[in-house]
Amino acid sequence: MDCKEVQDKLDAYLLGALDKAETTQLEVHLAGCTQQCRQSLKDTMRTLDVWRALPGIEPRAAYAAPILASWKYSRKVFRLAVLTIFVLLVALLCLMWPLWGYRPQYPMYYFALLEKAILQYNIQHRTFPDNDLSHLLLSGKNGGPYLSPQIFKSNGKGEILDMWGMAYRYRYPGIHNRFMFDIYSCGKNRIDEQGAGDDITNWKK
Amino acid sequence: MAADEELVKKFLQGDENSFRELVERYQKPLLNYIYRFTARRELAEELAQEIFIAVLQHLQRFDTTASFKAWIYAIATNRALNSLRRREPVMNEELIAQTMCTQKGPFSNAAEEERAVAVRKALAALPEKHRAVFILRFYQDLSYEEIALAIGCPLGTVKSRMCYALQKLRGLLWAHREVE
Numbered sequence: 001m002d003c004k005e006v007q008d009k010l011d012a013y014l015l016g017a018l019d020k021a022e023t024t025q026l027e028v029h030l031a032g033c034t035q036q037c038r039q040s041l042k043d044t045m046r047t048l049d050v051w052r053a054l055p056g057i058e059p060r061a062a063y064a065a066p067i068l069a070s071w072k073y074s075r076k077v078f079r080l081a082v083l084t085i086f087v088l089l090v091a092l093l094c095l096m097w098p099l100w101g102y103r104p105q106y107p108m109y110y111f112a113l114l115e116k117a118i119l120q121y122n123i124q125h126r127t128f129p130d131n132d133l134s135h136l137l138l139s140g141k142n143g144g145p146y147l148s149p150q151i152f153k154s155n156g157k158g159e160i161l162d163m164w165g166m167a168y169r170y171r172y173p174g175i176h177n178r179f180m181f182d183i184y185s186c187g188k189n190r191i192d193e194q195g196a197g198d199d200i201t202n203w204k205k
Numbered sequence: 206m207a208a209d210e211e212l213v214k215k216f217l218q219g220d221e222n223s224f225r226e227l228v229e230r231y232q233k234p235l236l237n238y239i240y241r242f243t244a245r246r247e248l249a250e251e252l253a254q255e256i257f258i259a260v261l262q263h264l265q266r267f268d269t270t271a272s273f274k275a276w277i278y279a280i281a282t283n284r285a286l287n288s289l290r291r292r293e294p295v296m297n298e299e300l301i302a303q304t305m306c307t308q309k310g311p312f313s314n315a316a317e318e319e320r321a322v323a324v325r326k327a328l329a330a331l332p333e334k335h336r337a338v339f340i341l342r343f344y345q346d347l348s349y350e351e352i353a354l355a356i357g358c359p360l361g362t363v364k365s366r367m368c369y370a371l372q373k374l375r376g377l378l379w380a381h382r383e384v385e
Contacts, residue, residue, distance in 0.1 A: 009368075011375065015342060016349065017367040051374070052343065053317075054324050056237040057246060063257055064228040068221060071261045 001025045010044040117146035128172045134158030176203035209273035241340045242285045275354035327377035339370040
């Protein structure tokens with residue numbers, strides 16, 4: 001490394017930017033060099049001091065307090081938003097719960113399935129079942145079963161049972177539903193009231 | 206004095222004063238870093254606050270075995286670079302002259318003031334990546350390893366950028382050096 005090269009690299013040397021090999025070469029040169037390179041080293045140090053003397057600025061205010069306050073506020077808003085969403089979800093679930101429990105609780109659900117099965121039977125056979133619904137649970141030449149045995153149970157006579165264990169009453173042709181069929185369930189009291197009382201019917205009472 | 210990483214741990218455990226201490230420790234160096242980088246005081250103040258907010262938001266993800274100093278300067282460098290790219294180019298002689306007129310430093314004489322303006326102009330003339338390396342090493346006193354982490358470059362690149370920056374500054378400030 002010659003004097004010119006050394007002098008070009010003095011600032012990088014002082015700031016530790018040279019690699020090990022270059023640093024060693026430069027130090028070896030400086031140790032054995034004349035006054036000129038050592039003088040350059042001093043000048044470079046002085047120049048760097050001058051550059052470093054560039055005045056800085058002071059913060060106009062302390063940052064910590066407003067930043068922490070704004071962070072706390074945004075965290076509060078976030079928590080409130082999460083809580084609100086949670087409450088809304090719970091409220092929605094509460095509203096949906098009756099619908100979830102609709103199937104086991106509402107006899108009209110079974111009525112709808114039963115009516116659908118009878119109509120399907122009618123499409124297949126071009127006639128309605130004659131006072132006996134047991135065909136609906138059986139498979140035959142023209143299709144079936146029309147009702148799922150997992151949902152509808154039957155007794156030993158093949159009668160289809162309602163949710164209180166009583167047979168559905170079926171009548172074709174219907175008295176209340178002209179040209180169609182009547183079905184009713186004896187209801188919770190399990191007493192056949194011919195469609196009156198708490199009997200559940202597929203016609204308007 | 207507790208290490209930065211120690212303060213981060215304490216803050217994550219719920220001690221707000223630790224964050225306060227971190228802010229007090231870094232507010233002036235960060236502000237000056239951005240100020241030297243962008244040459245705009247208002248922007249520097251705005252960015253410094255944004256950086257601390259970003260630090261607060263992402264502190265959970267900070268690896269306490271890493272260097273907090275390098276991490277915070279990485280955020281600062283990214284923000285400063287993005288901010289400069291979003292805005293009109295601000296580093297020009299006219300603006301620096303304007304900055305120097307409105308923000309007088311504690312100069313004891315005209316020569317010092319003139320020298321400071323010259324250094325600022327020379328810094329402004331450096332490409333952004335080289336300027337960041339130079340300021341981080343020269344004014345913020347980060348080690349080359351910390352700078353490498355902060356700007357996401359290999360150590361060799363950081364050192365070569367530093368050499369380039371020095372070479373360029375030397376050329377730009379030749380006249381003033383001669384005066385010295």
